[in-house]
Structures are given as C-alpha cells and as structure tokens.
Amino acid sequence: MTHLPGQRVMSKTFVKNYLRAEDPRTSNLRNRIDSTCLWTVLTLILWGVVAYGQQVDEQQLGQNSTPIVTNVTAQQVNLDQVQIDYDVIDPDGDQMTVKLWIFEGNQPGFQPKRLEGDVGRGIVSGQRKQVFWNIGNEIPLHHLGTDYVVEVVADDQHLPPTILQWDKDTTEMVRIPAGSFEMGSDNITYATPIHTVTLDAFYIDRREVTVGQFKQFVEQSGYPYDLWEQVAEYVPTDHCPMIFVTWYDAMAYANWAGKRLPTEAEWEYAARGGLARRDYPWGNGINHQHANYNGIGGADQWELKPAPVGSFPPNGYGLYDLAGNVFEWCLDAFDTEFYKQSPRRNPLAGGLNLEEIHQQFSQVDSGRVLRGGSYHYTLEYVRVDYRDYASPDHRFDAGGFRCVVEETKVTN
C-alpha cells in the first residue's frame, strides 16, 4: 500500500540500537557495559560518562526515514558540567525531538532535566551538535557515584497516518485508535447490557464500499456476480454504495482487498466517533440533514434509494454514512445473548477467531450482524447501538458493507 502524500508512518517500535560498529570506542564500551557496569572511562576523574547513540528502528514504513544518531561523545568539562556531542541526520529532512537518557549501573534510566543546547524539539540534521548537562544540579554528590551512560535519542515523531489510501480497492481508510468504549444500550432490544469493550487500533473504510469498487473486484478476481441490472435499478452511479451483496460476497471482497469485515464492536466503536452514550454518530437527535433514512427532507433527497456515499457530514472520526444509507455486514454471528457474556477485549461472536473465520467463511451458516440501519428505516433504527442480522446468503436492496484492517497489518 502507499500512504497519502506527506503522511508517514513511524516505525512500530523503537529499537535500542547501540550502534556504530565503525566507532571502535563505542563498540568496545558496549561490550564492557554488557559484561559489567563497574568501570571507569575517564580515569582522571572520579566517575566517567559514556555515550551512545540510539537510533530509531530503521525499518521504513510509508515514505518516512527515521533519524540516525552517530558520533556521540560525552566528557566532563568541569565538576558540574558534562558536554555531550553528537551527529544526527534525518534522511528526509524532518525536524526531530532529541532526548537524553542517563543510566547508572543497573538502575533504570532517567531523562535529565538540566540541559542546554541541541536538545528538545525542533532539532535539524547536522554534525557536532552540543548539549550541556548540569550534572551538579541534577545529581547531588554525583562525583561520589559510579559511571554514567548517556544515550542520545532522536525521534522524527511521525505518528501513524490518520487517513491512508488503500491501493488495492482505492479506498480511504481512517485510523481508529486503540481504546475502550461503552458498547450497547439500556433500551434497545438485544443491545443490553451496556458493557465496556477494549479494542486494538484499526483502520476502517471512510465510506461504504461502492458499486465501482465492487465492479473492480469482480473484474480483477473473476468472482461470480451477475446482479448488476438489479443493482442499477437502485443505484445509478458507481459512486453509490454496493447493494445486493451476501455476507459471503462481502467476505470475498474483503479477502481480495487484503482487509476484513469489521467486528460488531469495531463497527460500533467507529460509528460512535469518539462520543459516549449518544444515539447517533454525531450525538443525539436526528433529522434529514444528518443521514439518508426513510423519507426525504433537507440534504436527504433519496426516497427509498441509497445516496452516493459521503453525501452527509462525517462523524468525529471522519467516517460517512454509519447511520442509514445502506446496512453494513459485520463479521460476527448474531447472538442475542452475546453482550451479557462478551469478552472485554476484541470480542467476536460466533466461536471462530479472526483467522478461522477467514479460512472457513464459506462454511459459515449462522446469521450475521448488520449495522447502521438503511434508507428504508425510520430514525429509531439508524442508531449506533441498533443491531440487526440476516442469513449470510441473504442479499437485498439496502445491504452493503465496509471493511477494516488491523493497524498491525498496516505497520508491519
């Protein structure tokens, strides 16, 4: 996949990289540090300071290159001052935040505060950067201590993109951060009780999958689908949501695109748009300015037909048409009791895990969850907490879907 121009992904983990094989001094010191922490570098004084560069994992994701710190040296210039020199480069020229970490023996490291010079935010690539650490203020009686190790860490602070372009089916996907939310409702049938669910981060399609995207899937994969005339009766353009798709059709599309259907919990979490205990993706209350549901008025000019995707304002996550337009298939089996015994973390009803359900989906025969209501439905059924379902082989004029992908699949 590629990312939108200007958006870059930070590597998944920071790797402590005590690098610089080309610098014998540092690599020697590293070996010594590994075997024992009790040694002195600067023998003329009571304690020594050793310096390491720390490099952010160089695995490149998207278009971002991570900073590289080299040539770190540290020396005590007087009783209270330590001078740290380093070179740093970010290959694509990003500004960086530079931090120092100090280690003493086997103690956990800490970030010193008494710093001046090329440290903190807004550091640009360059050589012989200088930082002065006032160790005298930071560590009382420091001169009676043992050795200190200095790490220099540069971070170009590229967070995962909020929106990315998924090449396979040319969709925009929005990052939904990991977190917890209150799922369900106290007064909707089968949506009780309200229970807390915790989800890992994932990306979800901004819009319902369109007719144009589904056509592309059929053309590229040879997937058997021949209901285009029926589809065309309801949706005149490729920019409308795909309808007349079974759950199997949706699963096949998702597999082709390298995605999957959302779990019911993911769908509801995304639909709520960061709001808690609200009825609709934008809050409470609904009118035809908000969504395409039964009837017309305001922005809703569609009488018993789907609107082109994205015809109404998005929710807090930038997602369109969660409420109404077309129903959206979810991965889960429909289980009226599931909320009473749902696992707290990444729940999925139906007894199969994510891998199993994708391998065995053609054998699935239990009813599957549908969410969001549709253009047929009145306002009480296009709520974020309303649950519906159908047999996985059911297809109808208001049944569509959108896809998700786990963040780990984007950043790995």
Ligand SMILES: [Ca+2]
């Ligand atoms: Ca960079």
Ligand SMILES: [Ca+2]
């Ligand atoms: Ca309508």
Ligand SMILES: [Ca+2]
């Ligand atoms: Ca919808």
